[in-house]
Amino acid sequence: MMEKYEILERLDLSQLTPGSAIRYRMRIIENGIGQSVNLPLMTARGLGDGPVLGITALVHGNELNGLKVVQDLFKIIDPKKLNGTLIAVPVVNVPAALQLDRRFSDGVDLNRIMPGKAHGNESDVYAHRFMDRVVKEFDYLIDLHTASFGRANSFYVRADLSNEMNREMALLQQPEIILNNAGADGTLRSAAAELGIQAITVEVGNPNRFQRGMIRSGVEGIINVMVNLGMIDKPLTVAETPPVLCRSSFWMYTDKGGILEVKPDLTDEVEKGEEIALLRNVYGDVVARYNAPQSGIVIGKSTQPLGQSGSRIIHIGIPDSSL
Ligand SMILES: [Zn+2]
Known part of the structure; x- marks a missing residue:
């Protein structure tokens, strides 16, 4: 019915x-x-x-x-x-x-x-x-x-x-x-x-x-x-780990086409200069290496290896303890 x-x-x-x-x-x-x-x-x-x-x-x-x-x-x-x-x-x-x-x-x-x-x-x-x-x-x-x-x-x-x-x-x-x-x-x-x-x-x-x-x-x-908001009466759930507060974020993109390997996992901290991704050509040779331009935390990342020039690599947040 x-x-x-x-x-x-x-x-x-x-x-x-x-x-x-x-x-x-x-x-x-x-x-x-x-x-x-x-x-x-x-x-x-x-x-x-x-x-x-x-x-x-x-x-x-x-x-x-x-x-x-x-x-x-x-x-x-x-x-x-x-x-x-x-x-x-x-x-x-x-x-x-x-x-x-x-x-x-x-x-x-x-x-x-x-x-x-x-x-x-x-x-x-x-x-x-x-x-x-x-x-x-x-x-x-x-x-x-x-x-x-x-x-x-x-x-x-x-x-x-x-x-x-x-x-x-x-x-x-x-x-x-x-x-x-x-x-x-x-x-x-x-x-x-x-x-x-x-x-x-x-x-x-x-x-x-x-x-x-x-x-x-x-x-x-x-x-x-x-x-x-007082809409329901229940105890608040408290997480074990407090969130990392970020003042801004940026995406990194490839400049060539190829097969992408992104190294850090989600929420990993990355250091300025750290190698965060490799790009290989269709034959398996490394054709580009990408380094983090700033230190930060991984908010998001590509999970799609095959991409043309300008594909997204990683979304890095800039933590700010004063927020
Ligand atoms: Zn959406």
Whole structure:
């Protein structure tokens, strides 16, 4: 039997019944043959007053860990013991997810064009309606991502550490690394911040798969934020190792095509001048060696050996104990 969900035109918080968890679908666009494309929504409105916390996943359609984080989170949230409202969008970029792809159906990266445009092209309109009909209602936002295809990430958070609440939300994730990042234009995080929403990005591992440990960490981080906001009553989870705070980061790229071997692992510390990667030609000869231009910590790295000139090698964060 096909499950049925009420189809909403927009998220309306006043319609949510206190003390209940309800799933919806929200009409967002129509496809070329006039069928509506619907966004899945999971809601839980508590009996007590409190903030509206939004959790978004799959802004990039192949970043699956966030979907499981949302599902697992809702298994442990009891709306009768909740203050405020939890709204999750397990799949933001529906057309991309259907293609098992990162980008929207017109080839655009949704996380570069937020908040979109009411009268724009396909991805603009989709982004605008998502912001206007869903995100606008949030007080807080945790946007779940992973590395891109062919790369691996540590469990890390991107947040504006000059904002006290952002900083607190980031620390509550208990990640391996926190990267201070004011937010590039066009990201969901910065578009939400423009609306006065406290927003962070959590990078939950690698794309195209479910990683049990990463998913557990993702859920724990959100629960910690909910405890801190007074939405639920639970002890905070405390990680054994505190995160490394980084003031900035940079990517290194190859200048030749070839077969790449990246030496350090995720979260390894690298020294300035240390050899971090080798590039071999198709015959197996080493054709380039890459050294770290600065000391730092490995946030992410390429896992795809074969690449042309300009392929990504490694993402290095610059730790700063004064942050
Ligand atoms: Zn992403």
